[in-house]
Each structure stands twice: as structure tokens, then as C-alpha cells.
Amino acid sequence: MTRHRGRGMASINYPIGMNLGGDPSQALVHSNPSGKFTVALSSIDLGQGMKSVTRQICAETLGVPVEDVYVDTADSDTGPHCMGSFASRGTHRVGNAVMAAAREARGVMMEAAAEELEVNAADLETDGRGNIHVKGAPHRSISTKDVAIAAQFKQGKTISGRGIFLVPLSNVDPETGEMSPATCYAHACLVAEVEVDDETGDVAMVRMDSAYELGRALNPRLVEQQLVGGAWMGVSHALYETPEPYYPDPVHGPRDFVEYLMPGPGDICPHDIAVLERPAPDGPFGAKGPGEMCANPVLPAVANAIFNAVGVRIDDLPITPEKVLRAIKAQGGARPQARR
Amino acid sequence: MSKIPLQFRHNGRDVAIFVDGGTNLLVALRELIGDMTPKFGCGQGGCGTCSVLIDGELHLSCLTLAETVAGRSIETLDGMKQGPNLHPLQRAFADHFAAQCGYCTPGMLMAAKALLDRNPSPSRDEVIEAISGNICRCTGYEPIINAILAAASGRVSA
Numbered sequence: 001m002t003r004h005r006g007r008g009m010a011s012i013n014y015p016i017g018m019n020l021g022g023d024p025s026q027a028l029v030h031s032n033p034s035g036k037f038t039v040a041l042s043s044i045d046l047g048q049g050m051k052s053v054t055r056q057i058c059a060e061t062l063g064v065p066v067e068d069v070y071v072d073t074a075d076s077d078t079g080p081h082c083m084g085s086f087a088s089r090g091t092h093r094v095g096n097a098v099m100a101a102a103r104e105a106r107g108v109m110m111e112a113a114a115e116e117l118e119v120n121a122a123d124l125e126t127d128g129r130g131n132i133h134v135k136g137a138p139h140r141s142i143s144t145k146d147v148a149i150a151a152q153f154k155q156g157k158t159i160s161g162r163g164i165f166l167v168p169l170s171n172v173d174p175e176t177g178e179m180s181p182a183t184c185y186a187h188a189c190l191v192a193e194v195e196v197d198d199e200t201g202d203v204a205m206v207r208m209d210s211a212y213e214l215g216r217a218l219n220p221r222l223v224e225q226q227l228v229g230g231a232w233m234g235v236s237h238a239l240y241e242t243p244e245p246y247y248p249d250p251v252h253g254p255r256d257f258v259e260y261l262m263p264g265p266g267d268i269c270p271h272d273i274a275v276l277e278r279p280a281p282d283g284p285f286g287a288k289g290p291g292e293m294c295a296n297p298v299l300p301a302v303a304n305a306i307f308n309a310v311g312v313r314i315d316d317l318p319i320t321p322e323k324v325l326r327a328i329k330a331q332g333g334a335r336p337q338a339r340r
Numbered sequence: 341m342s343k344i345p346l347q348f349r350h351n352g353r354d355v356a357i358f359v360d361g362g363t364n365l366l367v368a369l370r371e372l373i374g375d376m377t378p379k380f381g382c383g384q385g386g387c388g389t390c391s392v393l394i395d396g397e398l399h400l401s402c403l404t405l406a407e408t409v410a411g412r413s414i415e416t417l418d419g420m421k422q423g424p425n426l427h428p429l430q431r432a433f434a435d436h437f438a439a440q441c442g443y444c445t446p447g448m449l450m451a452a453k454a455l456l457d458r459n460p461s462p463s464r465d466e467v468i469e470a471i472s473g474n475i476c477r478c479t480g481y482e483p484i485i486n487a488i489l490a491a492a493s494g495r496v497s498a
Contacts, residue, residue, distance in 0.1 A: 047440030047478055225437040225483060232480030257475075258386035265468045265481040 001199035004336050005206065006309025010300035011189040014293035015182030016280075017089035022166045025089075026080035027097040029058060029105040030160035033152045035130070035145025037062060037105070039071045042079030043094045048291070049222035050090045054098045056218055057284050061102035062109070063126025064144055088291025091218065092184060095284035096165035104161030109144065112151040112159060116142050184280050186288040187213040190231070190297035196309040198334040201325030203239055203306060205269035210297065213276040215288030220275070223290050227273050230294020236263050237295065238302040242318050311335030348409045350375065351419025359406045366390045366401040369416065377417035377446045381475075388474030391447040392416050398454035400473075417446040420453065429453060432491035433484070440478035447474045452488045461492055 017023045028040040039058050045051045051071045059066040073079055082094060106126075113132040114121035117140055125135050126144075133141035151157040170180040190210040196203050208231060217223040240261045244253045254260040279286025299317065307313050311334060312327035328334050343358035350373055357372045366383075369375045369392070381387035383402050390402040393415035420427045426434070429452050439445045448471055455462055455470035462470065467488045468481075476484060490496060 047442060221437055225440065225479065228482055229440060229478045229480040232482075233477075256384065256386070257382035258384050262475055262477075264475065265471050265485060268481050271480075271482070 001197065002334065003195045003197050004309040004334055005193065005195055005339075006305045006307070006336070007191060007193045007339065008301045008304025008306070008308050009189065009191045010297045010304060012187065012293065012297045012300075014088065014186045014188065014291075014296060016087070016092045016184040016186060016283075016288045016291070017167065017182060018087045019167060019170050019179070019181045021083075022169045023083055023087075023089065023093060024164055024166040025082040025093045025097045027054075027094065027101040027163045028080055028160070029062075029098070029101040029163070030158060031105065031109065031144075031148045031151070033148050035068065035143065035148040037064065037069045037102075039069060039073075039098055039101070040079045041071065041073035041082060041094060041098070042076040043082040043090060044074050044085040046085055048085070048090065048226060049219060050085065050094065052222060053091050053218050053287075054094055057095045057098050058102045060285065061099050062106050063128055063132075065128065065130055068130060068144070088186070088289040088293055090291070091287045091289040092215075092280070092283050093165050095218075095287060096282075097163040099163065099284045100165065101161040101163030104163065105159055106161070108151070108157060108159045108161070109147055112155055112157055113142050113147045115155060116147060116150050183282055184215075184288055186215065186290070186293050188293055188297045190301045192298065192301040192305045194302060194305040194309060196306055196324060196334070197321075198310055198328055201321035201323070201328065203302075203319060203321070203324060205235055205239075205267070205302075207269050208235075208271040208298070208301075210271065211274040211276055212290060212293065213278055214290050214293070215280040215283045216277050216286035217275055218285060218287045223275060224273070226290040227275070227294050228271060230290065230292070231271055231273075231298050232263070232268065234295035234298025235267075235302065237317060238299045239263075239318050239320075245318075245320065308337045308339070309334075311337055344407055346406060346410055348411060349413040351415060352413075361407070363406045364402055365392070365399075365404040365406045365409060365414075368406040369401060369414070375416050375418045379443055379446055381443070381447075386475070387444070387447075388451065388471075389444050389447040391450040391474065393450060393454055396454070396457060398451055398473075415450070415453075417449055420449060427453075428494070428496045429456070429488065429491045431496045432487040435497055436483045436487035436490060438479060438483040438487040444474055444476045448476065448484055452491070455488070456492055462488075464489060467492075 031037050055069045055071045059069045110121040130144050131141050151159050172179045193206040280288045314323050347356045378401050379389040381389035385400045385403045392401045451471045467485050
């Protein structure tokens, strides 16, 4: 028995969102008399940080502290329409909608403040700490709370805004089949190192090194958690998970979660990640979104690493020990490839 | 079917309930006590999200007959924080982004507490072994392992 080391690489282009129906999402923003703001959405936070990142985008656009913004989401009874949390679209699509809504609300807030301070709204700016003041004259100031109270009880104005983000629908050219399925692409490159046992066909992850280009990382810690966890989902798809191991024959399929194979904490490996930020022209503050792209480069990189280790090319997922062993036997033994 | 009277300690408080024969502890805790912190995942001991401590020992509440805990002491995530203060493990999980969707988190925290209660300075391998009965979909385990090691060494924000 020998354990062979192998290294494989993969690079990907990943579209953010999709083009079907223009892929719209909406957001509504309004102030409460306390001077705090509520963002109404129906987009789902699955744990990826949608609530945190839309809160940041709203606060930044309004020019108020992030503590003053509350995101009320995940209920289509109380929030405006969203296509959903998929296709890595949340930060980009919903973020753009929130930004548009917050921009409109900010306009009303500045008008209301201008009325209170008896100046032109164009001469006002926010300090990001909950105050609005005359440019170059910070003492001519009013708090967002006082503006909200004045708008509500004196001026009869709603400090609110509506936002939607819609990509113009791209139809398929009937002659060439050409279309623009997305407006924004993220990129990644990942190198996987594995160890393959030529007696059992077992593949163990040794390490991963990756670079992800995802526009501006609006919340670097959330991006990091997505990349760490998402890459591991990629490993899981590459080596472990399937409802039908002998597809299309349904035999030996897992009948429940006990039999559905997933990696445990003892199967992980070190993963060194570089985040590259190239702001997207049409993203909120330049953001694209890590999303599904976290997992995608891992699968081909692992398949390539297995080829590099023992010379077998498995193009059927997941790459189980059985498939590796059968392929090694079919070619008459492991044939380690050159290490690059 | 006649109900069986059952008394035990739940997070330091005496509780008394009536259960049907065959009721598992997870159902008793969630539906009769109202403690929703132990989660129902697979219902057959494969995922660990229903983990609780029985007399300080880690158990899967979905595979434990409620009747067997009579007179014993049950700890769940609901009893972990002290008043308004998070337990150092909870703090560490937050600091290290060790939760995403959060469904495995109650079980992970109980498994971690069972470990640190008997071994306050575990090695990385001991942490991995301690949570190896718990499945996580989102995090890739790394942040969870780091959080438990941080809590063990007292590297936790106030």
C-alpha cells in the first residue's frame, strides 16, 4: 500500500445573479420617530449574513450609524418582493435595492433637516454619527432623531424610500444563441493537495490554497466565514455527498441523514485564503458576492489533484474510494503524474 | 395509554411532567418543558444537534427515553448563560463566527461544554474528537474548533 500525494488546480468565472425575468429584488426603508431606520425586505438570511450586510449598506447610504438601522426580513407578508437567496445574488441584487431605497429616504431626511435648519438641503451633510449639519459649519447641526420627530409630528413627511434592482432582460439571439446571462462576474482559483491510498482508494485532503476575487468585501469577517465553510462544502460534494451513489440505479442510496455521508470535524485540512477586491461597477459599494462560488473551484481542483496523485481521471461525482480503486485497477496500478 | 409521572432537574430547576411511555427526552424537553434549545435534526442519533448533558455527561436526547432521566440532572443550552452574561463558550462562538445557520450550534455548544467541564485545556485533536458526533453544514468546522480552543484558553472578549 502506498499513499500518493497529488496537487490540482482550478480557476472559475462565476456569475452573480441570473438573467431570468431580470432577477429583481425590492427594498423599502423608513424612519421611525426615534430616528432609527427600518429596512423591509423579504430576502432570506440563511446564515450567510444578508441581514448584516444590508444593514451596513443602508447605514452607509443614509449616513447614519449602523446601530440605527434595523433589518426586518424573511417575511413576504411584510416585505416587498425578492427573487430569493440563490445564485450568489443577495449582496449584489438586494444590496443595490437597499441602496436605492436608502438614497431616496436620505433625500427626504435632508429636506426635512433643511427645513428645520432653514438652509438649502444641498448645503447639508451627515456625520455618520447620527447628526446632520451645514457643510463647513458643524455647529449648525440637528440630530437625525430630531429630524425624524419634526418630519413625523410637525412637517407631516414620511422619511422613506423605495428601491428596486432589475437587470434588463437579455433575450437569446435566435441566430447565434448569444445572450448576457449576468452583468457581474466573480472569480476564483484554488489549489488542492490530496493524498490517495492506492490500496483502499481513500482520498484525504491535505491542504487548500485559494484566491477569491469578489468585488469589495463589505464585511470581511462574513466573507471569510463564507469562504472557509463554502470551500468545505465543495470538498463534501467532491468526495462524499450523494443521494444516489450508483445513479441512475437507485441502489445503496442513503435512506436518511445517518447514511448520507458528510465530512466530520476530523476530515478538515488547512485552507489558506487570499481575498482580492476589485470593485464591481454595478455592485453596491463595489460588492459582488462570495456565495456559491466558495464551493465551485474545489470540485475540479480535487479531481485534478487525484489525477496528479494516481493518474486516474474521475469525472463522476462524488469521487468515492470505490471509483478511485476501480479506476486504479483498470489501468493496472497507480501512475503518479509529474508534480508541478 | 396511562401517563407516567416524571421528575428531574432541568438547568438547576426541579420539573415535574407526565409523559407517555416511550416518549424520548428531546420531545419531553421541547414539547412538555418548552425548552426549544435542543434541536430535532435526524431523530436517530446521527447529527448531534439534540445533544444535552445528563448528570454532566453528553447524551443524544433523541435517543434517550424520557423515563430514564427520573431524578437526574439535565443541562441544555437554555441554561448555559448566567443571567444576561453569555457563557465563555457562547462568547467565543460569536467572536469566531462559529455559527452560520445556527442549527448545529446548540449541540456543538453542549458537546464543547461537556469537554471543557472534564478537560479545561484540551488539545486540538481532543476538541475534534469531542465534536465528532456533531454535523455542521455551513462552517467547515474550523471556526468551531478555533472557538472552543479560544474559550479553553480564556481568549474571549468580555
